[in-house]
Amino acid sequence: MRLFSRRPTVPVLRFAGPIGMAMPLRSGLSLASSAGAIERAFTLSKCKTVALLINSPGGSAVQSRQIFARIRALAEEHDKRVIAFCEDAAASGGYMLACAGDEIYADPSSIVGSIGVISSSFGLDKAIQKLGIERRVYTAGTNKGALDPFLPERADDIERLKAMQRGVHEVFSALVRERRGARLKDDPDLFTGAFWAGADAVRLGLVDGLADLRGKMQELHGEDVRLRVIPMEGGGWLSRRLRRVPGMAAGSQPWGSPGSWAEELIAVAEARALWSRFGL
Numbered sequence: 001m002r003l004f005s006r007r008p009t010v011p012v013l014r015f016a017g018p019i020g021m022a023m024p025l026r027s028g029l030s031l032a033s034s035a036g037a038i039e040r041a042f043t044l045s046k047c048k049t050v051a052l053l054i055n056s057p058g059g060s061a062v063q064s065r066q067i068f069a070r071i072r073a074l075a076e077e078h079d080k081r082v083i084a085f086c087e088d089a090a091a092s093g094g095y096m097l098a099c100a101g102d103e104i105y106a107d108p109s110s111i112v113g114s115i116g117v118i119s120s121s122f123g124l125d126k127a128i129q130k131l132g133i134e135r136r137v138y139t140a141g142t143n144k145g146a147l148d149p150f151l152p153e154r155a156d157d158i159e160r161l162k163a164m165q166r167g168v169h170e171v172f173s174a175l176v177r178e179r180r181g182a183r184l185k186d187d188p189d190l191f192t193g194a195f196w197a198g199a200d201a202v203r204l205g206l207v208d209g210l211a212d213l214r215g216k217m218q219e220l221h222g223e224d225v226r227l228r229v230i231p232m233e234g235g236g237w238l239s240r241r242l243r244r245v246p247g248m249a250a251g252s253q254p255w256g257s258p259g260s261w262a263e264e265l266i267a268v269a270e271a272r273a274l275w276s277r278f279g280l
Helices: 031-043 060-079 093-098 123-128 157-181 199-206 214-222 235-243 258-275
Strands: 009-016 049-055 082-089 101-106 110-115 195-197 227-229
Touching: 009 214, 031 060, 049 093, 049 123, 049 214, 060 082, 060 157, 082 093, 082 214, 093 110, 093 157, 101 199, 110 199, 157 214, 195 199, 214 227
Parallel strands: 009 049, 009 227, 049 082, 082 101, 082 110
Antiparallel strands: 110 195
């Protein structure tokens, strides 16, 4: 009789790592890299639940919102409930992904929130001046060289950047208010970029409770529920094999070349900086 048993199967989408940040030998989270998996998750099973596992410190606002929008569109099209679970972090763009869930759960030690926008760089103009290096930039368009780290800052450039950040922040904040609604508490720090551990996130209404994926799915669908993780890796058999060969990642330079090492190190440093903001 077990051969013909109909155990409920919950598709699981795991979004792990920085969003929109691609490295030479690995792709960052983006709609392009996750669209196929998202589509499969909503068509794989007759179960009315799709689960999201989120472990991301954020990244691209555009890719975060595009992934969010695709999940919500398919949830409405297939009339399915989406439940999100926060792992180490669901922060910034990671929290935007979590908001695709009709319900959000976290671990007591999960880091949640960081509803804000950040841009960072370095000012190296004084350093190259001390080294006797002259920066030469030629543009057609007075703002084309804006925020060049090797040139002194200009007040107009900074104000333009801050205006853009305010616009993106307003979009992010509106999305959270729409998705969380009356569950959000009136706290002055909620949209300042601050972040909290799981229990405080529950208190503020950023998440609905403390729970783990398997326990919650067993509560909803019974002890014999089956969880099926949908792999994010795209492409066919050959492209997957090539991505495992050093130097054969799409768009990368030959492995071992100065360019490939430099790109990889910069990308790793940027990813590490995103995680380190949350002590991870």
